[in-house]
Amino acid sequence: MNLLDAHLVPAVDGVAYGLLLFVVAAGLSLAFGTAGVLNLSHGTLYAIGAYTGAELSDGTWGGLAVGLAAGTAAAAAAGAGLSAATIPLARRGHLAQALLTFGLALIGGNLLIEFFGADELPVRVPEVLDSSVTLLGHRYPAYRLCFILMAVLLAAFGTWVLTRTRVGAAVRASADDPQMLATTGHSPRAVHTGVLAAAGALAGAAGVLGAPIIGPGAGTADTVLMLSLVVVVLGGLRSLWMTFFAAIAVGEVQTLGVSLAPDWAPYLLFAAMAAVLILRSQFTEPATAGHGGGDGGSDPVEWLRRRLSASFKRRGAGTAPGSPAAADKQEPVRAAGGGGPLLRLLRGGPDDSTLASRGRRAAPLLVLLVVLIALPTMLDAYSISLAGSALALGLLAVSVTILTGYAGLPTLGQTAPFAVGAYATANLADAGWTVGPVQIVVAAVAAALFSVVTGPAVIRARGTTVLMITLAIGELASAAINQLKSVTGGADGLVGFPPTQALWGGEGMIDESQVYNYALAVAVVAVVVTLVVLRSPAGKLLTGSRNAEARMRASGHPVGRYLFMAHIGAGALAGVGGSLMVTVQQYLSPADVGFEIAAFALLAAVIGGSTSVIGALVGAGLIVFTRDWVASSWPGHGPLLLGGLFVAAVYLLPRGLAGLRLGLGSGGSGSGGRGPAKSDQPPSGQLPPGQLPPDHDGVPAGKVAP
Numbered sequence: 016m017n018l019l020d021a022h023l024v025p026a027v028d029g030v031a032y033g034l035l036l037f038v039v040a041a042g043l044s045l046a047f048g049t050a051g052v053l054n055l056s057h058g059t060l061y062a063i064g065a066y067t068g069a070e071l072s073d074g075t076w077g078g079l080a081v082g083l084a085a086g087t088a089a090a091a092a093a094g095a096g097l098s099a100a101t102i103p104l105a106r107r108g109h110l111a112q113a114l115l116t117f118g119l120a121l122i123g124g125n126l127l128i129e130f131f132g133a134d135e136l137p138v139r140v141p142e143v144l145d146s147s148v149t150l151l152g153h154r155y156p157a158y159r160l161c162f163i164l165m166a167v168l169l170a171a172f173g174t175w176v177l178t179r180t181r182v183g184a185a186v187r188a189s190a191d192d193p194q195m196l197a198t199t200g201h202s203p204r205a206v207h208t209g210v211l212a213a214a215g216a217l218a219g220a221a222g223v224l225g226a227p228i229i230g231p232g233a234g235t236a237d238t239v240l241m242l243s244l245v246v247v248v249l250g251g252l253r254s255l256w257m258t259f260f261a262a263i264a265v266g267e268v269q270t271l272g273v274s275l276a277p278d279w280a281p282y283l284l285f286a287a288m289a290a291v292l293i294l295r296s297q298f299t300e301p302a303t304a305g306h307g308g309g310d311g312g313s314d315p316v317e318w319l320r321r322r323l324s325a326s327f328k329r330r331g332a333g334t335a336p337g338s339p340a341a342a343d344k345q346e347p348v349r350a351a352g353g354g355g356p357l358l359r360l361l362r363g364g365p366d367d368s369t370l371a372s373r374g375r376r377a378a379p380l381l382v383l384l385v386v387l388i389a390l391p392t393m394l395d396a397y398s399i400s401l402a403g404s405a406l407a408l409g410l411l412a413v414s415v416t417i418l419t420g421y422a423g424l425p426t427l428g429q430t431a432p433f434a435v436g437a438y439a440t441a442n443l444a445d446a447g448w449t450v451g452p453v454q455i456v457v458a459a460v461a462a463a464l465f466s467v468v469t470g471p472a473v474i475r476a477r478g479t480t481v482l483m484i485t486l487a488i489g490e491l492a493s494a495a496i497n498q499l500k501s502v503t504g505g506a507d508g509l510v511g512f513p514p515t516q517a518l519w520g521g522e523g524m525i526d527e528s529q530v531y532n533y534a535l536a537v538a539v540v541a542v543v544v545t546l547v548v549l550r551s552p553a554g555k556l557l558t559g560s561r562n563a564e565a566r567m568r569a570s571g572h573p574v575g576r577y578l579f580m581a582h583i584g585a586g587a588l589a590g591v592g593g594s595l596m597v598t599v600q601q602y603l604s605p606a607d608v609g610f611e612i613a614a615f616a617l618l619a620a621v622i623g624g625s626t627s628v629i630g631a632l633v634g635a636g637l638i639v640f641t642r643d644w645v646a647s648s649w650p651g652h653g654p655l656l657l658g659g660l661f662v663a664a665v666y667l668l669p670r671g672l673a674g675l676r677l678g679l680g681s682g683g684s685g686s687g688g689r690g691p692a693k694s695d696q697p698p699s700g701q702l703p704p705g706q707l708p709p710d711h712d713g714v715p716a717g718k719v720a721p
Contacts, residue, residue, distance in 0.1 A: 024153055025271045031159045033266025034166035035225040037259050039239055040246035041173060042217035046094075048252035049186055050210040052101050053109040053479060056120035058240030059127075060090045060215045064222025065231035066127055069136040072226075076141050079223075086223035087216050093123070094215020098208040104665070109479045110425050111665050114621060117614050118661025124236055125655040135232035158227055165224055173217065174255055186210055237610075241490065242269070248288045248483055281494040289472065289487035296476040296484075380629065387535055391528040399527040401643050402636075403599035406538040409635035410592030411612070412619035413545060413628050414585040419617070420625030421549060422581040423561035424473060427613045428485030429589050431469070431492035432462035434608035436590025438496075438503055440597045444512040449523060451515045451533060454594050462590020466583045474578040489613055496605050508604030515598045524598075534595050538632075541591050546628055548584070557581055558626075615642075615657075622664045624671030633672065634664075 043057045064086035071082035100119065104111045139145075144158040177183040185201050186209075222231075229235060246265050250258030265284060272280040390402055411433050418424045436458035443454050469488055476484050496503045503509065514523035517533045524530045548554055560567050560574045567574050597603050606612075615638050622637060623630020641660050646653035 023150070024155060025274045026267065027150065027155060028159065029267035029270040030263060031163050031166075031228060031266070032269055033263035034163055034170070035221055035228055036239075036242055036246050036265055037262035038166055038169055038221040038225075039218050040243040040250070040258055040262055041170065041255065042214035042221075043243045044247050044250070044252055044255075044258055045186075045217070046211055046214040047247065050098070050207050050214075051105070051109075052097070052116075052211065053112045054097065054116045054211075054214070055113050055240065056097065056116040056123060057214070057218055057243060058236035058238070059120045059123040060093055060218035061222040061225075061239045062124065062127055062231060062236040063090045063093055064219030065226040065229070065235060066131045066136065066222075067219075068223030069138045069226050069231050070131065072139045074139040074142060074145070078139070079141060083220060083223045087219045090219020090222065091212045091216035094218075095208050095212040097215070098211040101211075102204065102207065107669065110419075110482070110617075110621075111669070113427075113482070114614075114618055114661055115665045118658040118665070120236060120240075121654040121658030121661065123658075124233075125652060125658065128233060129651075131231070133233055135230050136226075138226045138230060140227055162224055162228065166221075169217075169220060169224075170255075170259070177255075182209075242284070244483070244486070245284045245288045249291055278498065281498060282491060285487045285490040285494065289484055289491065292476065292480055292484045292487065293472045296480055383629075384539065388532075391531055396527045398644070399531045400599060401639055403527075403531045403534040404596065404643070405636040405639040406534045406632075407592045407596035407599060408612075408616065408619065408639060409632040410538060410541055410595065411589050411616045412623070412631040412635045413542065414589040414592070415616045415620040416623070416625065416628060416631045417545070417549070417581055417585040417588070419620055420627075421554065421557050421561060422578050422585075423477075423564075424485075424578065424582070425478075425482050425617070426473075426485040427482055427610070427617060428469075428473075428487070428489035428492075429585065429616055430608045430610070430613040431489050432465050432586035432589040433593040433596075433612070434492055434496060435465045436462040436593030437597050437603055437608060438509070438593075439590070440594040441509045441512055441603050442502065444515065444597070445509070447513070449513050449516050450519055451517050451537070451598070454515060454598070455537060455591055458590040458594035459587040460590075462593070463583050463587040465590075466586025470579050470582040470586075474575055474582055486610070486613075489610060493605060493609055496608070503605075504603075506605060508602060508607075510602040512601075514601065530599055534599055537591065537595055541588060542628060542632070545588060549628065553577075618661055618664060622668060622671055627671060630672045 039057070039061055042060070043054060046052045046054045046057065067086035067089050068079075068082035071085055072078050097116070097119070100115065101112055104115060140158050144161055146157050147154040148157050148160065149155075150160070177186060185206055188201075229239060242265060246258060246262045249264070250261035268280060268283050272283060276283075387402075391399055394402065411429060414432075415426055415429050418426045418429070439458045439461040440454045443449075443457060448454065448457075472488070473481055473484055497505055499505075514525055515530075515533070516523055517529070524533060549557075556567075556572065557577050560572070560577050564574055593608070596607060600607070616635070619634030619638055620631045622634030623632070638657070638660065641656050642653055646656050649656070
């Protein structure tokens with residue numbers, strides 16, 4: 016009985032917390048499962064309702080009612096606007112939606128802080144509810160008991176609408192068969208807009224009613240989004256009841272779990288999320304169409320063999336124009352044609368055979384290298400430090416490019432091996448091991464070992480599932496960073512360790528120019544090694560695994576082994592980037608390896624083009640330039656600028672910088688950069704340059720044609 020008395024209040028708190036998450040997660044599940052939109056701005060919709068309700072609350076029932084109506088309406092309008100923003104991305108998969116909605120979340124969060132202020136707003140509830148009642152001998156807030164009742168009524172009403180009304184039938188039909196829905200006279204686009212507006216209304220209503228529980232503040236949107244994602248993953252998209260029980264479980268972990276097992280509670284949610292996703296992927300065979308969805312053409316393995324054999328015969332006699340070898344000779348020209356050598360280099364396409372062609376392809380890279388070498392003579396100390404940070408983030412972005420573009424495994428968790436390399440370097444330096452090459456090797460090995468452990472959980476999943484698994488891994492790493500204070504310094508981070516020595520016997524590098532030159536040398540070596548591997552037969556086999564996985568498996572290739580090795584190599588490269596970041600910054604905090612950095616790295620890869628190593632470096636430089644240099648001229652609006660960069664990249668660079676060659680090469684043939692002209696179609700089964708692989712998780716990426 017004593018144990019029950021001690022934990023009764025946290026248990027009831029867990030029910031209230033869980034019901035709040037259920038209402039929010041129901042909206043997120045509705046948007047994803049029905050409208051096909053992976054909405055990473057859903058937490059911002061909650062924040063809109065919370066801020067609006069708090070601002071209009073005056074301690075009366077009328078103020079609560081007005082706040083509920085206004086907050087719900089504002090969030091519903093934002094959801095309808097989100098529908099208009101995502102409809103053009105309906106055929107581009109969930110990754111583009113995730114980047115767009117994350118950018119919109121940054122913009123919305125900055126605007127909310129600008130309008131309502133950065134401090135948490137007080138919420139004034141009616142006087143009757145601003146008291147406590149006796150519950151089994153314990154005093155408990157009356158508002159929370161009332162909220163439990165309101166949340167149950169709201170959930171029951173939503174369930175009734177979805178399952179018992181014509182509106183609900185239209186919503187379910189839009190998810191199952193939008194073409195059939197259109198034949199009944201309903202507009203799938205209108206239903207799509209209505210679904211996202213309803214999802215926004217649920218989040219907004221939860222924000223108004225839940226503001227006294229999860230108050231409106233700077234981190235509210237992120238907290239609500241992450242917990243809602245956990246609920247949706249645990250509960251699935253098929254049953255509201257499963258979502259309900261998952262939400263209650265998450266609420267209990269957040270309240271009762273913290274009181275019972277405070278050391279383990281931070282890991283439980285994302286560990287459960289990762290476990291559920293991994294188990295689901297184990298019972299589902301990898302998509303038979305491969306990552307890229309081959310079109311039924313020739314065997315890509317045979318195509319790769321012909322390409323490789325042709326590369327050794329190009330000095331021989333000419334072949335007949337219609338022969339397969341002649342076609343192989345022409346394929347690199349068609350794939351890289353148009354746009355000039357810089358765009359061909361950004362694309363990262365097939366190697367040209369002649370020395371002159373290779374020289375033209377290498378010239379832009381050499382020019383870029385010369386500019387980077389000359390930067391210390393042209394910039395001030397602060398700008399040089401930013402350039403070094405861009406190189407570190409660039410290596411992280413390249414590791415994301417390897418997984419997303421070459422292996423077909425979109426990731427939001429590469430900050431985990433990045434953090435392993437960073438903290439390994441910081442602890443080595445603190446222990447007196449300050450030689451740069453030693454730090455780099457140890458960081459790479461530690462990150463590779465981490466990837467060995469996490470790789471089996473990642474490589475079997477596909478599409479949005481792997482995106483969520485990697486997100487869970489990244490959040491678990493963040494939880495470990497905050498808990499292992501003896502190694503990581505916890506929330507305070509690490510600072511005060513000795514500077515790095517470039518070589519054995521040298522002095523510690525203190526001057527920004529010295530540190531930058533060291534970072535540049537390491538980055539050049541890492542990028543060159545990466546390019547050599549990706550353009551080798553091993554890299555071509557990895558690309559073949561992405562483009563036509565089923566055919567590769569049928570041909571006897573161990574696709575899982577290829578993906579596993581790619582995951583390990585990408586992890587090692589991320590570890591090198593983490594080591595460079597510590598060397599450049601001379602401090603390390605959890606924010607340097609958090610979810611936001613993972614999103615930045617993914618954006619950099621998308622800006623450059625999903626298969627362009629150099630493009631990823633350029634994208635990372637653009638992000639650091641926007642975040643740290645441009646934002647310094649407009650203090651307090653860095654998230655707004657970065658959010659604008661996310662949105663612009665998704666809309667203006669659908670295939671990244673590498674895709675610009677399509678518009679230049681086709682002479683404005685009406686594709687508008689959204690698809691290659693017929694003459695630029697890649698070989699059978701291969702995706703166009705910069706095209707991200709479609710999802711294979713069974714949930715369509717949008718139901719409405721643009």
